Amino acid sequence: MLPRGGNGPPATIARVLGRGAQRIWIRPITVELLTVSAALALAVAPIPASWVEFQYSTTVYPRIQRTLTPLSNLVPFAILDVLLLIVVPTVVLRLVAAGRRSWRARAVRPVGQTLFRLLVATAALYVAFLALWGLNYRRVHMTDRLVLDRAAPTSQQVVELGLNAVSEMNRLYTAAHDHLPDAEWRDAPLRDAFAEVQHALAPAPLVEPGRLKRSLLGPYFRWAGVDGMINPFGLEVIANPDLLAFERPFVAAHEWAHLAGYADEAEANFVGWLTCVRASPSHQYSGWFYLYWQIAGEVNPQERGRLNMALADGPRRDINAVIARLRRGQIPALQRASWQVYDKYLKANRVEAGVRSYNEVVTLVLRARFAPEWVPVRRGE
Secondary structure (H helix, E strand, C coil): CCCCCCCCCCHHHHHHHCCHHHHHCCCHHHHHHHHHHHHHHHHHCCCCHHHHHHHHHCCHHHHHHHHHHHHHHCCCCCHHHHHHHHHHHHHHHHHHHHHHHHHHHCCCHHHHHHHHHHHHHHHHHHHHHHHHCHHHHHCCCHHHHECECCCCCCHHHHHHHHHHHHHHHHHHHHHHHHCCCCCHHHCHHHHHHHHHHHHHHCCCCCCCCCCEECCCCHHHHHHHCCCEEEECCCCEEEECCCCCCCCHHHHHHHHHHHHCCCCCHHHHHHHHHHHHHCCCHHHHHHHHHHHHHHHHCCCCHHHHHHHHHCCCHHHHHHHHHHHHHHHHHCCHHHHHHHHHHHHHHHHHCCCCCHHHHHHHHHHHHHHECEECCCEECECCC
């Protein structure tokens, strides 16, 4: 209970600590302003990528991930759903209550106070986001950690890579569909391949793969054409429930790459593809299928026709099945709006290419130097 006037610490604390308590007591408004100021400073601070890489992404962050993800793997539901069920109604109820108080008092102060508190809460969440995962956006880029042998690839090189992907899909189709792998987070070949890729890319502790979970966001994923995401506050993986069996290994490996601190989408695609092509035939098929899909979306219609002509019947059926899945659920207007928002989110986190960064994986695959079995060569090795 505050003493009358509310200009100091509680009376009991003041009696125990004496007059010095008046000097060390921090008023709530000071904490709130400091929280907002800290969030703003972290948003614009030019933190060196090398500092983030060696002081956070390969040291502090893996310890956080190896604590949170195993805990989230223990529960079959998405922790993000619980957070949303708490946060969204709370925000709505507080805004409604503030609006009613302002209406009764004929004053804007109650609404203003509530909006300020929501601003403070948002600032605190942003700081937590950076601490738990978001700083990985500012680590050393993949192009700066790997040996790159070539300049930007030509359209002919992209088509040749696409034809290679088609050849691998044709070769692997039967073996991939004869054997359905275990749940991805318990699939030993996929986990082992992911560990090997982590070792090849950075001297950091291994991270724990996450189980692919369903979520209340499943319908939104279907409508917006989203295959998966990670919850940065629980470091868990959430997947589109409509994914076909042969799509899931690559989606899992892509999201695990995010869990490993590769926040950039092109880098996560690169890590996911490297993981799949080093694992079992069903995983390899998933990885090459993804790369074909990516390349087919980048080349011109004539080049795309050339790729399609090389497809065997089995992979062609799989491509048509994915197209049918996407058309069955998507709401084009919502999809466009969602990707525009995500584009702004990526750019706000210093991914200059925005959603176009997804496409940069093809450039990485074509420019990087590889040792045998698709092992990328790091600079300095």
